[in-house]
Amino acid sequence: MSEDEPDEGLEPSFSPTPQAQARAGIERALGGIGHVLVVMSGKGGVGKSTVAVNVAAALKTRGFDVGVLDLDITNPNTPRMLGLDGFRFEGSGPFEPPVVEGIPVASSAFFRPPGRALAWRGPMKQKMITDLFQRVAWPDLDVLVLDLPPGTSDEPLSVSELVPSEMLSAVLVSTPQGVSQDDVALNFKFAVTVEMPVVGVVENMSPFTCACGREHAVFGRGGGEALAEKMDVPLLGQIPIDPALREAGDEGSVFVLEHEGSDAASAFERIACALASRFE
Numbered sequence: 635m636s637e638d639e640p641d642e643g644l645e646p647s648f649s650p651t652p653q654a655q656a657r658a659g660i661e662r663a664l665g666g667i668g669h670v671l672v673v674m675s676g677k678g679g680v681g682k683s684t685v686a687v688n689v690a691a692a693l694k695t696r697g698f699d700v701g702v703l704d705l706d707i708t709n710p711n712t713p714r715m716l717g718l719d720g721f722r723f724e725g726s727g728p729f730e731p732p733v734v735e736g737i738p739v740a741s742s743a744f745f746r747p748p749g750r751a752l753a754w755r756g757p758m759k760q761k762m763i764t765d766l767f768q769r770v771a772w773p774d775l776d777v778l779v780l781d782l783p784p785g786t787s788d789e790p791l792s793v794s795e796l797v798p799s800e801m802l803s804a805v806l807v808s809t810p811q812g813v814s815q816d817d818v819a820l821n822f823k824f825a826v827t828v829e830m831p832v833v834g835v836v837e838n839m840s841p842f843t844c845a846c847g848r849e850h851a852v853f854g855r856g857g858g859e860a861l862a863e864k865m866d867v868p869l870l871g872q873i874p875i876d877p878a879l880r881e882a883g884d885e886g887s888v889f890v891l892e893h894e895g896s897d898a899a900s901a902f903e904r905i906a907c908a909l910a911s912r913f914e
C-alpha cells in the first residue's frame with residue numbers, strides 16, 4: 635500500500651441513525667411542498683379536524699394547491715369528514731393520495747382495516763408519521779395542512795422534529811370556555827419550546843344567533859380573544875356553532891363549499907384570507 639492510499643481498515647465507518655435517515659427522507663418528500671400548516675389544540679373535540687378540512691377547502695378556493703394529512707393516528711376523523719371512510723391504500727407504495735374537491739388527502743386510517751383499534755406507543759406512531767410523509771406520493775403543494783390529535787405528545791413532537799421549522803405555521807384551536815383556554819395556553823408553551831411558529835388562534839363553537847334572533851353562547855364568549863391577547867398572536871376568526879357543520883362532517887361533505895355565505899362559512903373564509911398572506 636502506498637503512503638497516499640488510505641488504509642480502509644482504519645477508516646471510521648458512520649451509518650446514519652434511523653432519526654437522521656427519517657429526516658433526510660422527509661426532506662426529500664417535502665421538496666415539492668411550500669408550507670406546512672399545523673392545526674392543533676391542547677384540548678380534544680374543539681374542532682381541529684373541522685378547521686383543518688374547511689380551512690384547506692377555503693385556501694383551495696382562493697387558488698392555493700392544498701393537501702390534507704391526518705396525523706391523528708389512533709382516532710382519525712378526516713377520512714369520514716371528506717367522504718373517504720373505508721378507503722385503503724393497496725400495495726407497498728408509493729401511494730397515490732385520493733383527491734376530494736381538488737385536495738389530495740392521506741390518513742393513517744388508509745393503512746388499516748376499518749374499525750381496527752390501535753394500542754401504539756410513540757415509536758410506532760413516529761414510524762407511521764414518517765411513512766405518511768414519505769410513502770405518499772404528494773404532488774407539488776403550496777400548503778400541506780396537518781390535522782393533529784389533542785395534546786403535546788408524540789404526534790406534534792414528531793412533526794416538530796421531522797419538518798424544518800421554517801416550513802411550519804401552527805394554528806391553535808380553542809372553544810371559548812376556561813378549560814379549553816387552559817389547555818391551549820399549555821399548547822402554546824409547547825409550540826414555543828419546540829420552535830413551532832404560532833400564527834394565530836381560531837375560536838370555534840363561538841356564540842351563534844338562532845332564527846328567533848337570540849344569541850346563544852353555549853361555551854361562553856370571548857375566550858379566543860383572551861387567549862390571543864395572552865399569547866400575543868392574532869385571533870384569526872370565530873366560528874359559531876352551526877348544526878350544519880356537524881352534519882357536513884358526519885356526511886363527508888365540505889361545509890364551506892356547501893354553505894357559502896353562512897356565518898360559519900364566512901368565518902372560515904376570513905381565516906383562510908388571514909393565512910393566505912403568509913403562504914403567498
Ligand code: ADP
Pocket residue numbers: 675677678679680681682683684685711838839840873874875876877878879880881883884898
Ligand atoms: P377535534 O378534531 O378537535 O376532535 P372535531 O373537528 O372532530 O374536533 O369536532 C368535534 C365535533 O364537533 C364534530 O362532530 C364536528 O362536526 C362538530 N363541530 C365542530 N365545530 C362545530 C361548530 N362550529 N358547530 C357545530 N358542530 C361543530
